Amino acid sequence: MKPNETILKTAYVQAQKAFKEDEVPVGAVIYNSNTGEIISTAYNETEKTKNPLAHAEILAIQKACETLNTKRLNGYSLFVTLEPCVMCAGAISLARLDAVYFGAFDPKTGAVLQGAEVFKHTQTHHKPIVLGGLNADENGKILTDFFKAKRK
Amino acid sequence: MKPNETILKTAYVQAQKAFKEDEVPVGAVIYNSNTGEIISTAYNETEKTKNPLAHAEILAIQKACETLNTKRLNGYSLFVTLEPCVMCAGAISLARLDAVYFGAFDPKTGAVLQGAEVFKHTQTHHKPIVLGGLNADENGKILTDFFKAKRK
Numbered sequence: 001m002k003p004n005e006t007i008l009k010t011a012y013v014q015a016q017k018a019f020k021e022d023e024v025p026v027g028a029v030i031y032n033s034n035t036g037e038i039i040s041t042a043y044n045e046t047e048k049t050k051n052p053l054a055h056a057e058i059l060a061i062q063k064a065c066e067t068l069n070t071k072r073l074n075g076y077s078l079f080v081t082l083e084p085c086v087m088c089a090g091a092i093s094l095a096r097l098d099a100v101y102f103g104a105f106d107p108k109t110g111a112v113l114q115g116a117e118v119f120k121h122t123q124t125h126h127k128p129i130v131l132g133g134l135n136a137d138e139n140g141k142i143l144t145d146f147f148k149a150k151r152k
Numbered sequence: 153m154k155p156n157e158t159i160l161k162t163a164y165v166q167a168q169k170a171f172k173e174d175e176v177p178v179g180a181v182i183y184n185s186n187t188g189e190i191i192s193t194a195y196n197e198t199e200k201t202k203n204p205l206a207h208a209e210i211l212a213i214q215k216a217c218e219t220l221n222t223k224r225l226n227g228y229s230l231f232v233t234l235e236p237c238v239m240c241a242g243a244i245s246l247a248r249l250d251a252v253y254f255g256a257f258d259p260k261t262g263a264v265l266q267g268a269e270v271f272k273h274t275q276t277h278h279k280p281i282v283l284g285g286l287n288a289d290e291n292g293k294i295l296t297d298f299f300k301a302k303r304k
Contacts, residue, residue: 046223047223050217050218050221050222050223051214051217051218051223052213052217052223052224052243052246052247052248053210053213053214053243053246053247058205061204061205062203062205065202065203065204066202066203069202070202071198071199071202071203071204072204085242085246085275086238086239086241086242086245086268086270086273086275086276087238087239087240087241087242087243087245087246088239088242089238089239089242090237090238090239090240090241090242090263091204091205091239093238093239094204094205094237094239095204095205096204107275108275109275109277110275111242111268111273111275114275115273115274115275115276116238116263116268116269116270116273116275116276117268118238118268121238121263121267121268122267123237123238123259123260123261123262123263123266123267123268124238124267124268125261
């Protein structure tokens with residue numbers, strides 16, 4: 001199922017938390033594809049943890065795998081407020097998520113519908129359902145606001 | 153600098169450790185690009201940790217960032233026994249490693265010189281030096297042996 005309002009709102013709140021902590025404001029939620037039950041939430045933590053790989057999607061996947069005690073997330077979907085980068089798109093495939101829904105399109109570092117187009121290659125074995133542009137304005141604005149404030 | 157014999161051997165030993173622990177035998181080493189000093193080593197741990205993202209490269213990058221207390225690995229290079237997948241190639245770019253050297257080519261899931269060709273896109277901002285095929289026979293054989301044993 002497409003992410004419902006609760007899932008969209010939860011991811012946005014995660015992005016807001018990131019903003020408050022001076023992290024690039026991106027939030028992610030993993031939920032049961034049938035029931036919509038939320039299994040994990042996360043936001044970017046690259047600054048705080050000094051880990052360049054601590055993107056919202058990576059943290060959400062790792063939390064979900066830990067909670068469910070599995071390395072395969074078939075039956076679950078991910079919503080993230082920004083189009084995933086190449087690392088995260090690869091991680092989504094490796095985790096075998098059913099679907100990836102995202103908010104704002106990311107022409108700068110996106111790798112789902114542009115750039116590396118990760119899910120288009122035969123070397124990417126598991127190809128999730130992809131749908132972008134959900135609440136794109138709101139999810140994009142928080143990023144624009146963040147970088148605008150940074151440049152001041 | 154290209155990985156010296158010590159670095160190549162260290163990565164192979166990491167792959168051997170993975171093999172013994174019933175993990176896909178891939179090993180990685182991060183070292184100072186000028187001195188060759190090894191900063192971190194790792195091998196695949198996806199089975200043990202039930203974390204589909206626990207590839208050798210990811211773990212080596214995270215260890216190096218922790219040790220050096222930084223999220224940017226400029227000045228360091230990575231050697232991995234197998235061509236990185238799309239997630240790991242993305243992570244290498246995000247970590248700003250100077251160079252990625254690898255052993256065996258991976259037509260099945262490789263994303264450096266085939267498939268997504270991660271470092272060829274404008275959305276991949278940091279592009280490391282790339283050189284593949286170092287001790288390719290040895291580094292490939294341990295993988296072939298591993299999967300051959302699995303199929304028995």
